[in-house]
Amino acid sequence: MLYAQILINGLVLGGLYACIAVGFSLVWGVLNVINILHGTFVVLGSYIAYFCYVHLGIHPFLSIIVSGGILFVLGFLVQAGLINRVMGAPVLTTLVLTFGLELLLNNGILLAFSADYRTVQLANPLGSTIIGGLVFPLERVVATALALGLTVLLYVMLAKSRIGRAIVAVRMDAEAAALMGVNVKRIYAVTFGVGALMAGAAGSLLAIVFPISPLNSTEFLGIAFVVCVLGGLGSVAGAMVGGLALGVIESFGALFIGPEHGLTIAFTLLILLLIFRPTGIMGRRGYE
């Protein structure tokens, strides 16, 4: 029974992890850019949810629209204005550039909102329900369901919509896509914006689960790294599997080794996976 409960806790956490990571995975896969800003994008989403709730009374489940929208615009501008100019450069250039931007943005958030931890205290919490002796914390379950729903939505968008097909085309072969009339630079910017949108939405949902602080950005980035390596880079399904797997692994790790070692377990796993199976659990697949 205990194990079943821990499995549920892990899956509930894992859905949110998947949502954090899928935008990061998309940007990495399509643009070949590691977006160090991603963790701070998530934090920014959380702050937007916080202020929406405190000042406007918008529930975090609804403010994903606001945070997603703002983050999309921000991401689009960052890519169109800055990163697009160094797209062909070596790995190190984009890596260091996004690191610099992350220092800038994170410092800005720190100045604006201070490092104090804030929490969203819901006026009418849903509480939790017990089914068959297992506790389901309803807020988290709904947040996870929404997170997974968004992830599925992204999958459908990539598979069915015109812009989604263009993103996939650019990932497969940017030059060929350009010859077919796709504006590659614009697709890069849209992709980066969508990645940021997913981060912002994940941040909104996380706001009701975790305390909010700019200092969390590193942890979210670390989670995105691990999920991508775990699930294999370059597919929505991979990020989903990786996120759920990480959530479960962390929950059981906390039980057997201690909750303070959650991230250590994840990082150790990441290094071992990189050494022995760099294609991830699912093997290498693209956004086809």
Add this chain to the structure above:
Amino acid sequence: MTRVLPVVLVIALVAALPLLGDNYLLRLGTMGAMYAVMALSWNVIGGFAGYPSFATAAFFGLGAYTGAILQGAGVYMPLAWVAACLAAALFAGLLGLAILHLKGHYFAIASLVVAEVLLEITTSWTSLTGGGMGLNLPILRISVDAQARLFFWAMLALASLTLAMNWIVANHRLGFGLRCIRQNEDASGMVGINTTLYKVIAFILSAVFVGGAGALYASWVFYIEPPDVFATLTSVKPIVMALLGGAGTVLGPVIGAVLFLVMEELVWRNLLEIHAAALGILIVILIFFLPGGVLGLFKRRRKPAAPSRPLASAEAGR
């Protein structure tokens, strides 16, 4: 020899800094030398071989803790420094064998995460490392002035060694092989370069002196704690310095380290609140306006006159 002489002269001049009798300048000099060690070390793997390594913090922290633990156990200080160099080199060798087969982003992430794991292990292993409480080192029984001089000269000597190592690598077949690997690793293997061996050697060289610098730093400040010596910024700063001066050149990282130190002192110390943002802006400017570093500007101007001088011939823009 004509190119080596001015460099030796400059080092000799810098070594005379204690004559000014200003301990603040000596502290700056020690920091500058430490930055130079880290930037030059990163240059071997990141500049010559083109592998985006973020492992500097891992080597630095490992060296700091090796030195501190040995000194705490009563080992003579210089011996503890040497042991820290060896520990970092050994660690880099094993780690290199494990992760150097990864390319690009995967290698960068693996190297970045290693420092995080070491940080967690150090924090948890309280019986050996003091955990999150940190570790105090034995106090030296010499005057404050004498300490300042001692650590300045020791760090400068280490920086000079690292510079010499870079110069030897650049002019040796190892440096040539590493540049080939940067340009096309598969082709390098095809023409008979043992790429695995070369990369592992480069990784070890990028660790050995950083380990020593970590141990020296620990002895210098008397107290270390995990988040201080394993900080991610410790991995990023050397990269910024090397890019600032000109990665893949021998003198570039030194110039970058000095410029970085000056900026850090002048701008950031006065604006502590936005110190991270200032570094961020510096990085953005660097990427867009100075892609070849300071030496890159210099090289572009001189290129027609001297097309193949070894010191400036490395493709700094990469």
